[in-house]
Amino acid sequence: MSATRKPQPACDQHPVISRTGPRRSESVRLAVLHAADDLLVERGFAALTIEGIAQRAGVAKQTIYRWWKSKVDILLDTLTDDAREALEWRTGQGSPEDDLTDHLQRVADFFAEPAGQVMQALLGHAQLDKETAASLRGGFLREQRERDIAGLGALLTRALAPATVDDRLVDHLVDLLLGPLYYRVLVFGKPIDKELVNTTARLVLTLAHEFTSTEPEA
Amino acid sequence: MSATRKPQPACDQHPVISRTGPRRSESVRLAVLHAADDLLVERGFAALTIEGIAQRAGVAKQTIYRWWKSKVDILLDTLTDDAREALEWRTGQGSPEDDLTDHLQRVADFFAEPAGQVMQALLGHAQLDKETAASLRGGFLREQRERDIAGLGALLTRALAPATVDDRLVDHLVDLLLGPLYYRVLVFGKPIDKELVNTTARLVLTLAHEFTSTEPEA
Amino acid sequence: MSATRKPQPACDQHPVISRTGPRRSESVRLAVLHAADDLLVERGFAALTIEGIAQRAGVAKQTIYRWWKSKVDILLDTLTDDAREALEWRTGQGSPEDDLTDHLQRVADFFAEPAGQVMQALLGHAQLDKETAASLRGGFLREQRERDIAGLGALLTRALAPATVDDRLVDHLVDLLLGPLYYRVLVFGKPIDKELVNTTARLVLTLAHEFTSTEPEA
Amino acid sequence: MSATRKPQPACDQHPVISRTGPRRSESVRLAVLHAADDLLVERGFAALTIEGIAQRAGVAKQTIYRWWKSKVDILLDTLTDDAREALEWRTGQGSPEDDLTDHLQRVADFFAEPAGQVMQALLGHAQLDKETAASLRGGFLREQRERDIAGLGALLTRALAPATVDDRLVDHLVDLLLGPLYYRVLVFGKPIDKELVNTTARLVLTLAHEFTSTEPEA
DNA sequence: AGGTAATCGAGACGGTACGTCGCGTCTTCAG
DNA sequence: CTGAAGACGCGACGTACCGTCTCGATTACCT
Known part of the structure; x- marks a missing residue:
C-alpha cells in the first residue's frame, strides 16, 4: 500500500524508455510527510484530512492523490x-x-x-x-x-x-x-x-x- | 459519556417530582443499540454512520442525537x-x-x-x-x-x-x-x-x- | 381556515348536550395571538415558528395545533x-x-x-x-x-x-x-x-x- | 446578491492575470436556473428547496451554495x-x-x-x-x-x-x-x-x- | 532550440454524512 | 377534557471532506 521512496513504485511501465518531463519532487514528498506528522500530533487523527495536509504542505490535493492512496498511506x-x-x-x-x-x-x-x-x-x-x-x-x-x-x-x-x-x-x-x-x-x-x-x-x-x-x- | 439505562442519568434533579410528558422509549433504545451492533459487525466501523443506524433502526436521526453524543457513545x-x-x-x-x-x-x-x-x-x-x-x-x-x-x-x-x-x-x-x-x-x-x-x-x-x-x- | 371567536367553530358536535371539562381558555388564545404578533414585528415572518410562539406564549405546541392549522392561520x-x-x-x-x-x-x-x-x-x-x-x-x-x-x-x-x-x-x-x-x-x-x-x-x-x-x- | 453572468462579479481583482484551474461551468449555471424555474412553476415556492433544485439539475448541493446564497438568489x-x-x-x-x-x-x-x-x-x-x-x-x-x-x-x-x-x-x-x-x-x-x-x-x-x-x- | 510530456498549484464538481432546526403527531401526567 | 412538557419520525438545512476532474504554468528530457 505504502509508496516507498528508494525502490520506485511499479508504475514505471517501461523502465527502458525513460520518460520525459520533470521527476517526482522530493521536497513535495517531505512537505507532505511532515505536514501529516505535525497535524497528527497537534490535532489528532480525526482532524487529519487530505485537504488539511495539502493546505499545510502548500501542495495541491491532486499531488497527494498522485503518490498516496489515502491519509493512512501517508502515515x-x-x-x-x-x-x-x-x-x-x-x-x-x-x-x-x-x-x-x-x-x-x-x-x-x-x-x-x-x-x-x-x-x-x-x-x-x-x-x-x-x-x-x-x-x-x-x-x-x-x-x-x-x-x-x-x-x-x-x-x-x-x-x-x-x-x-x-x-x-x-x-x-x-x-x-x-x-x-x-x-x-x-x-x-x-x-x-x-x-x-x-x-x-x-x-x-x-x-x-x-x-x-x-x-x-x- | 455513555447513556446508561438502569442508573438513570444525573438529569433527574428531584426523582420524586418526575416531570410530565412522554418518557424515553426503551424500544427505541434497543433498536438503536442492535442496529449499531449489527452494522458494525456487517460492514465495519468506517461504514457505521448515524444515518445508517437511524435508517436500520427505523428511527429519526434527531432521536439518536437526543440520547447519544456520537456513534462511539452508542457502542x-x-x-x-x-x-x-x-x-x-x-x-x-x-x-x-x-x-x-x-x-x-x-x-x-x-x-x-x-x-x-x-x-x-x-x-x-x-x-x-x-x-x-x-x-x-x-x-x-x-x-x-x-x-x-x-x-x-x-x-x-x-x-x-x-x-x-x-x-x-x-x-x-x-x-x-x-x-x-x-x-x-x-x-x-x-x-x-x-x-x-x-x-x-x-x-x-x-x-x-x-x-x-x-x-x-x- | 381562520378560527374565529364569536361564532364558535364547527367542532361542537352536539350543541344541545354541552360537553364536560373546561372550555377553551380565552387567555390562552390571546397569549398566542399576541406572541405571534410580537414575534412577527420583532423578528420577521421567517423567524416566526410554532415552537417559538408556543414558548413565548408559555403554551404547549399541542394547544396551538388544537385551535389553529398553521402560523398563517394565527396571523x-x-x-x-x-x-x-x-x-x-x-x-x-x-x-x-x-x-x-x-x-x-x-x-x-x-x-x-x-x-x-x-x-x-x-x-x-x-x-x-x-x-x-x-x-x-x-x-x-x-x-x-x-x-x-x-x-x-x-x-x-x-x-x-x-x-x-x-x-x-x-x-x-x-x-x-x-x-x-x-x-x-x-x-x-x-x-x-x-x-x-x-x-x-x-x-x-x-x-x-x-x-x-x-x-x-x- | 445575485450572481450575474455577463458582467463578471467583482472577484476578478486583476482581469488580466486570471487564475489557473477550472472555470465556473456555464452548463451547471443554466441547469440550476432552469431547474429552479421549473420547480417553482410546478410545485410552488414553498416546495422549492435547494436539495430539490440540486437533484433536478443533477448538481451537487455544494455547487449551488458556491455560487448562490439561497434559493431566492437563484430566482x-x-x-x-x-x-x-x-x-x-x-x-x-x-x-x-x-x-x-x-x-x-x-x-x-x-x-x-x-x-x-x-x-x-x-x-x-x-x-x-x-x-x-x-x-x-x-x-x-x-x-x-x-x-x-x-x-x-x-x-x-x-x-x-x-x-x-x-x-x-x-x-x-x-x-x-x-x-x-x-x-x-x-x-x-x-x-x-x-x-x-x-x-x-x-x-x-x-x-x-x-x-x-x-x-x-x- | 524547440517539442513533448510529465509535475504542480488551484479549485470546480458530484457525492455522502454530518449535526441542527422546525414540523406536525403522539404520549404522559397534573389540574 | 384541557393544557404543559416533550419524545418521536420526518425533511431540509448549510457545512466539511471526499476523490475525480480540468485548467494553466512550469520544468526537464529528447530529439
Whole structure:
C-alpha cells in the first residue's frame, strides 16, 4: 500500500524508455510527510484530512492523490522512515539482562515520540479498517516481528546454551515480552513505568531458562 | 459519556417530582443499540454512520442525537450491556490452573463475538480520539480492570498461602496475564491459539509462586 | 381556515348536550395571538415558528395545533381583529374630497402599524402559497373589498348625482384608488408620501365626474 | 446578491492575470436556473428547496451554495435574464394611446408567464424577508422603474408638447399606471381583464393632458 | 532550440454524512 | 377534557471532506 521512496513504485511501465518531463519532487514528498506528522500530533487523527495536509504542505490535493492512496498511506510512509531505527535491537552492550531491559525501555519511550504516536494511530485505525490492517501487518509489523525474533533470539543465544534456542520458543517469548507493554499503552493509555519493564524483562529470562532446562512443552 | 439505562442519568434533579410528558422509549433504545451492533459487525466501523443506524433502526436521526453524543457513545452503551458478563471470572470450578486457563480461553473467544468486535473497535478508536479514550478508560475498562484484579486475586488466594497475596502483585500479574492476548489480537489481528493461552496461564502461576516464596519485590 | 371567536367553530358536535371539562381558555388564545404578533414585528415572518410562539406564549405546541392549522392561520386571526377597524370608512366628516384624502391617509398609515405588517406578511405569503391565498382572499380581503366598495360608493353618491353611481364603476374606481398605494408599499416598500395620497384622491374624483358626465364606457 | 453572468462579479481583482484551474461551468449555471424555474412553476415556492433544485439539475448541493446564497438568489438570477425583455417598452408602433394599451397588456400577460411567476414569488418573499426585499428592490426593481420612467416619458413626449413633460410628473404617473395592475395581481390574485388595461391607459393619458395644460402640481 | 510530456498549484464538481432546526403527531401526567 | 412538557419520525438545512476532474504554468528530457 505504502509508496516507498528508494525502490520506485511499479508504475514505471517501461523502465527502458525513460520518460520525459520533470521527476517526482522530493521536497513535495517531505512537505507532505511532515505536514501529516505535525497535524497528527497537534490535532489528532480525526482532524487529519487530505485537504488539511495539502493546505499545510502548500501542495495541491491532486499531488497527494498522485503518490498516496489515502491519509493512512501517508502515515505508513512516515512510519517506515522513522520507527524502524527507534525499535532496533542494540545488543551486546552489557549483560543479557541489562540489554533486554534497555531495549524494553526504548520500546516504552518510543510511544511518547511522534513516530510512536503515528504507530499508535495506525494500530488504532487497523482495528477499524481491514485494508489498513492488511497494509500495516503485511508490511511494517511483519518486518518488525522478524527483527524482534532475531534480536531476542540473539540475546538468548548469548544467555543460554546456543543449541537449545529454537525458533518457536523465541516466537512465544516475544509475545510474552512485548504483550504487557502494548497492553498498557493501547488498552489503558498509561505510560509504561520502570517496574513493568524490569519485571517483564526478568520474567522472560527466567522463563527461557525454565523452558530450555525442562522443555515440557508440546 | 455513555447513556446508561438502569442508573438513570444525573438529569433527574428531584426523582420524586418526575416531570410530565412522554418518557424515553426503551424500544427505541434497543433498536438503536442492535442496529449499531449489527452494522458494525456487517460492514465495519468506517461504514457505521448515524444515518445508517437511524435508517436500520427505523428511527429519526434527531432521536439518536437526543440520547447519544456520537456513534462511539452508542457502542459504549452496547459494550456495557454485553461485554461485562462475557469477561466475568467464574472461578471455583476446578483447580486454580484449570480455572485460569478456562478464563483466558473465554477471553480469547470473546474477541470473536460481536461484543468483542465492538470492544476491539472502541479500543481502536480510543487510539485516535482522546474523548473516546477517556470515556472508555474511565468507564468500562476501569471497572473491568477491577473485576480482573478481584478475580485473579481470589484465584491466587486459593492457590497460594492467602496472606502472601498483596494487591500490587496482583495488579502486575494482570498485565502479564492479559497483555500477550491483547497484543496478539490488537497488533497482529490473529486468533489466539491454545498454546498461548496455556503458556500464559502456567507462566503467571509460576511467577506468582516465585514472587511469594522468595521476595515481595521493591 | 381562520378560527374565529364569536361564532364558535364547527367542532361542537352536539350543541344541545354541552360537553364536560373546561372550555377553551380565552387567555390562552390571546397569549398566542399576541406572541405571534410580537414575534412577527420583532423578528420577521421567517423567524416566526410554532415552537417559538408556543414558548413565548408559555403554551404547549399541542394547544396551538388544537385551535389553529398553521402560523398563517394565527396571523389571519389577528388580522380579523385588528385590521378591520383600521381600514374602516369614516365618511361624512367633511367635503367628499377631504373625506377621501383622509381615508387614503389612514390606509397609508395602516401599513406602518403592527396590524399593517401582519397584513403585509399575509399578502406576501399569499404569493407563495395557494392555501394562504385562498384563505386570505376568501375571507378578509373579500370582506374588505365589499367595505371599500360600499364606502367609496357612499362617498361618490354624496359627491355626484346619486342616480349615476353604478356598482361596476365603483368597483373599477376602487382599483384605481388603492392600487397605487399598495403598489408603492408592496413593490417598492417605500412609505406613502402625502403627494401620492392627494393626487390619487383627486384623480379618482375627477375621473368619477368624467365617467358619470360622458359615460363612454362599454 | 445575485450572481450575474455577463458582467463578471467583482472577484476578478486583476482581469488580466486570471487564475489557473477550472472555470465556473456555464452548463451547471443554466441547469440550476432552469431547474429552479421549473420547480417553482410546478410545485410552488414553498416546495422549492435547494436539495430539490440540486437533484433536478443533477448538481451537487455544494455547487449551488458556491455560487448562490439561497434559493431566492437563484430566482433573482433567473429574473434578470428573463423578465427584462418581457417588460420592455416597445413604443413607436402606433398612436400613443395604442402603444400604452399594448404595453399594459404585455405587463398583464407577463404575470401568467413563468418569469412573471418568479417575480410574483420574489415580490411575495420580499414582504417576508428584508434581505430579499433589499436585493430585489436595489437591483431589478430599481432598474425596471428607470426603464418604466424612460418608456412612459418618451411616450408622453410624443403625445404632448415635449417641453411640458417633467420627470417628477412621469414618476407619479408610473405609479398611477402600474399600481392598479399590480394591485389586482398581488392582492386579489385575479387575472387582469382588458377593461382595466384600457381604463388605466386612457386615464393616465387624460391625466397627463390635464396636468400639463393647467398646472404642474406643488 | 524547440517539442513533448510529465509535475504542480488551484479549485470546480458530484457525492455522502454530518449535526441542527422546525414540523406536525403522539404520549404522559397534573389540574 | 384541557393544557404543559416533550419524545418521536420526518425533511431540509448549510457545512466539511471526499476523490475525480480540468485548467494553466512550469520544468526537464529528447530529439
